[in-house]
Structures are given as structure tokens and as C-alpha cells.
Amino acid sequence: MGIMLWLLTVLFAVRVLGQALQKWVPQPFLPPFDAFQGSNLPYSVLLSSQLAILALMGYLSSGVQAGVLGTSRRTGTALRWAGALYMLVALGRIAIGVLLPVAPPWFRAWISACFHVVLAGFVLLVSVHHLRPSRLG
Numbered sequence: 001m002g003i004m005l006w007l008l009t010v011l012f013a014v015r016v017l018g019q020a021l022q023k024w025v026p027q028p029f030l031p032p033f034d035a036f037q038g039s040n041l042p043y044s045v046l047l048s049s050q051l052a053i054l055a056l057m058g059y060l061s062s063g064v065q066a067g068v069l070g071t072s073r074r075t076g077t078a079l080r081w082a083g084a085l086y087m088l089v090a091l092g093r094i095a096i097g098v099l100l101p102v103a104p105p106w107f108r109a110w111i112s113a114c115f116h117v118v119l120a121g122f123v124l125l126v127s128v129h130h131l132r133p134s135r136l137g
Helices: 002-024 043-066 073-099 110-131
Strands: none
Touching: 002 043, 002 110, 043 110, 073 110
């Protein structure tokens, strides 16, 4: 499970790096800077938030992989519900963007929408870690 958490962390890091590159050193092989953002947040706030999320993802991924992240049924249940709701909203956003050609731009911001699915998947995987039976007994 640690490897899957790291994979999702790396995917999110690539998104953050891609947008940062397009902000400061635009690359022709990447989508334009604005294609990465689905909100009107100032980039400094968005980047700070993304770096905090990446730090938390790295901490949790390494803890799960090393087998030192504790488990809590209560935390696992809360994360499962939160992750499921988050995934439902993220997939609903994508579905509306695909099915309604006149949907507002937020629904058609594919890069941010897809990475919300990545983050929701991460939350769901961490919930699985918390809810799995103990290997010690």
C-alpha cells in the first residue's frame, strides 16, 4: 500500500511542478499555466496549499511504507466517508464537464479535476490502512 501512496504523491507532485514550470519557465510541451488551475485562488495561496498537501502526503506515505503509521478505526471510518464524498464530488465535476457542453469553466478544468481524483484516492487508501486488521494479532 505504501507504494500506491507514493505513486499518488508523485503524480500530484508532477502536477504541482508542471504548473510551477509554466508560471516561471514556460515549456511548449506542457499545457498553458491557466489549464492547471480550476479556481480563482491566487497562485501563491494555491502553491503554498499544494506544498503543504505534498508534505502531508509524503509523511503519510513514508509512515505507511515503513510500517510506523499507527491505525485508528475511528480515523479510518472518518477518512473513508470523507474520501468517498470527495471522490463522488470530483467524479461528478468531471461528469458534468463531459456531459454538459455549456458547463461553467470550473467543470471543464480537466487537470485540476483529475488531480482531485488523485487526492481523493489517496484519502481512501489511507482509510484502508487505518481499517485493515492488525498484522500483530
